[in-house]
Amino acid sequence: MVGGAQRGNAMDRRAVPSAAARITTLKVMPPCAVPTRARAPKLHRELEPGKRISPPMRRPARGDLISADRGAALVEAAFVMILLLMILLGTVTAGIAFGRSNALQTSAREGSRFGATLPINGTIDDWLDAVRDVAKAAAIGDLQASVPGQHICVAMVHPDGTTRRLVETSGVDSYSDSECFGDGRPSFEQRVQVQVERVTNINAVLFAVDVTIDGSAAARFER
Numbered sequence: 001m002v003g004g005a006q007r008g009n010a011m012d013r014r015a016v017p018s019a020a021a022r023i024t025t026l027k028v029m030p031p032c033a034v035p036t037r038a039r040a041p042k043l044h045r046e047l048e049p050g051k052r053i054s055p056p057m058r059r060p061a062r063g064d065l066i067s068a069d070r071g072a073a074l075v076e077a078a079f080v081m082i083l084l085l086m087i088l089l090g091t092v093t094a095g096i097a098f099g100r101s102n103a104l105q106t107s108a109r110e111g112s113r114f115g116a117t118l119p120i121n122g123t124i125d126d127w128l129d130a131v132r133d134v135a136k137a138a139a140i141g142d143l144q145a146s147v148p149g150q151h152i153c154v155a156m157v158h159p160d161g162t163t164r165r166l167v168e169t170s171g172v173d174s175y176s177d178s179e180c181f182g183d184g185r186p187s188f189e190q191r192v193q194v195q196v197e198r199v200t201n202i203n204a205v206l207f208a209v210d211v212t213i214d215g216s217a218a219a220r221f222e223r
Contacts, residue, residue, distance in 0.1 A: 082205065090204035097200040097211055103142045104215035108194045111135025111154065115192035116219040120156075125175055128154045128166035135194050142198060145171030149199030149212060153180035156221070159188045183218040190221040 115131040131154045136143045143150055145168075155165035157179055167174050180193040197214040 086205045090202065093202045093204075097202055097213060100142050100198070100200050101213040101215070103139050104196045104198065104213055105217075106215070107135045107139035107143060107196050108215040108217040110138035111194035111196075112192050112217040112219040115154070115156075115194070116222050119223040124156060124164045125166070128156065128164065128175070131192065131194065132166055132168060135196060139196065143196055147198050148210075149197065151195075151197035151214075153193070153195040155180040155193040157191050157193060159190055165193075181216055183216075185218060185220075191218050192221055193218045 111131050111134050114134045115127075118127065118130060120127045132152055135152060135154065141147075143152060150168070150170050152168040153165060155163060155178070157163050163177055163179055165176055165178055165180055167176070167180075180195040183191070183193060185191055193216070195214065195216040197212060199210050199212050202209050202211055
């Protein structure tokens with residue numbers, strides 16, 4: 001029994017290496033291969049003396065973004081509405097001015113044609129008054145005395161130098177011995193001249209401009 005126990009102890013000593021043997025059999029890992037523990041990122045910077053860390057910016061909420069978009073849309077719509085209103089009003093007033101210009105041209109032509117066939121039965125001043133009245137009526141209200149810049153000139157141009165004209169400005173009549181305008185017609189021709197003029201306004205909301213429109217015509221005197 002004692003011999004068997006001794007043999008068993010000897011076998012156990014051969015099977016289990018000593019502590020020194022275990023230490024020598026360990027593999028020594030190089031320093032670079034030794035795993036190191038990753039450092040956790042710092043959530044806050046270290047405060048420097050005299051400096052403050054601003055709080056993190058708050059992400060805008062969805063409602064704030066929608067309100068900002070609506071405000072920008074309202075501003076853009078206001079600019080577009082002003083621009084459209086300027087174009088609309090400018091177009092309307094320019095069209096009115098164009099219509100008045102056509103009316104003045106018609107007035108001058110009607111007055112000169114009427115005067116070319118109207119005999120002079122009384123004085124020359126009465127004849128000028130009659131031609132002026134026809135020209136004013138043909139303008140359909142655009143040559144009334146209350147119209148801004150109203151001006152009507154009627155002249156009988158005679159080759160012998162006895163030229164006579166009537167000028168009405170804002171309802172005031174005046175007579176003189178001169179032509180209304182240079183018509184470029186032959187100097188030996190007796191003719192009738194009619195010239196009309198007024199001021200109209202073109203408005204585009206942010207600005208307005210006064211425009212002078214006129215019309216003139218000359219016709220050979222047939223009587």
